[in-house]
Amino acid sequence: MDTAVPHASSRAPGADDAARIEIIGLTKRFLTPTGEPFTAISDVNLTIEPGQFCAIVGPTGCGKSTTLGQVSGLDKPSVGRVLVGGQPVSGITSGVSYMFQGDSLFPWKTVLANVMTGPVLTGTSKKDATELARDWLRRVGLAGFEDRYPHQLSGGMRKRVAMAAALINNPRILLMDEPFGALDVQTKAIMQSELLQLWEQLRPSVLFITHDLDEAVALADRVAIMTSSPGSVKDVFDIDLPRPRGNVQDLRHEKRFIELQTQIWESLRDEVSRAYTRTAVAA
């Protein structure tokens, strides 16, 4: 299956230093619409090794998405810096793919054209891009759906298209902002297992944002807990569950999974209740 994808075999999994992400003393301040300065994240430090799957968990509004914006280069840090492969990020970081919670598919493009967008933007010829996109649609189990439009697909199918579109350029870094947040529980579990399978084949470094602790433990090698306003990294846990993880739903009943989950929840619980109290007072 790997040989069908032109770029996949050209890189040994996890051996590429270009995929290391170092977030050093990162602070982001901006002005609210009323002119008040607001510190979204403060002194965030986190390193993601090449090919590592790192999840960031934290209460609502703790600046998780802001952190991703800095890594992708869509946004500039106020203080501190982000290094990707040892180079400071300035402008758009190359070799990055982004997956959002909402539908990041183009509703006016067919499924095939959606998946093709990545290679077309990087200058691949239309013919090669089509071939590559067809191959990726096969990999995510959507062969035969090439000519459909996104609104004709179910939520899970749309996520598969988004996954194919994010991975087709064989990114060294995959940024995921609560990608499965809007899915129902069963579909979510299926998508998680499929994501792990695809990730094992390509091994990009992943920065995965979620507020679902079970999801973080099931998928990641490391789980970073963020405090809220201003956001900063409170704890980092290594997840020593063996890979390949297999079916995510079965994983949840394993003893080690429950131990880790309980241990991390201890750290997360205070943050969640603090954030909740704050929003309750503010409201």
Next chain:
Amino acid sequence: MSSGISTPPKTDVFGQYGYAADDPRNFFRPETEAELQAKGRRQRATRTRWVWTGRVLVFIAFFGGWQLLTSIKLPHAKYAIVDPFFFGQPGGIWDSLVKLFTQGTAFGSIWANLWVTVQEALLGFALGTVLGMIVGILLGSNAYLADVAGPYIKVANAIPRIVLGAIFIVAFGLGMPSKIFLAAVLVFFAVFFNAFQGVREVNPDLISNVRVLGASPLQVARHVTIPSAMTWIIASLHTAFGFAIIGALVGEVLGATSGIGLIISQAQGNFDPDTVWACMILIAAFTLICEYLITLLEGRLLRWRPPSRTSAASI
């Protein structure tokens, strides 16, 4: 378990009691597919029949009433209840239409005049639409330009633009250009505001998505901004086309050497409301054809949209 539950009533599931198909005692008997389809067809046919009955009744009531009120004289009255001298009469309008096509007009054949008006409307529509799209997309995607141009656009939108026709006729003469420009000005604002709003409604996630993939500003416009704004722009084309017709006709009424507006203006001077109505019918027929073509274009360009909205907006 058995004590609290009463047994269901006997039903004719296997037809052994000999009830008719629509007997209420049959309520547990599942409808066959053929029965369901036949019922659906019957309901649709009934509805279509009633809709058309209603339409024909409205037509007869309106035009019949018009014809009747302009024909009946009350005893001792000098004129009919509604004077056809001022309001015309369906019979007279038909006669005028026939006359326009058989005898032509004072300014040449009706076809030549219609062709002039059609050209003015279509060229004005095309010019206004293209300019409105370009300026709308430009200002929509550049906040600086939008801030600079904002007050001027507001002022330009506030002046009664139809009066510009008078200036255009002085500046560009009695020929077609003055009408084309007037139509284009009216169309421009309708398209511009929709294009502007359309660009601002673009999902920012989609823009981030292509920017991360390395898209240049031009590629962002081509892959995201323009297709996304297209929904809004196309929605404005229906109103904009109405404006193009108004621009061409009003321009001709203000001063022209040929065109339907000129015929209308001359008929008005001759106290001939029937010819004015006849010209309006001609223009309405042309507008309906163009509306149909715009709807076809809409369906073609927006076929990616879920279908529910188009059927609701079909009226």
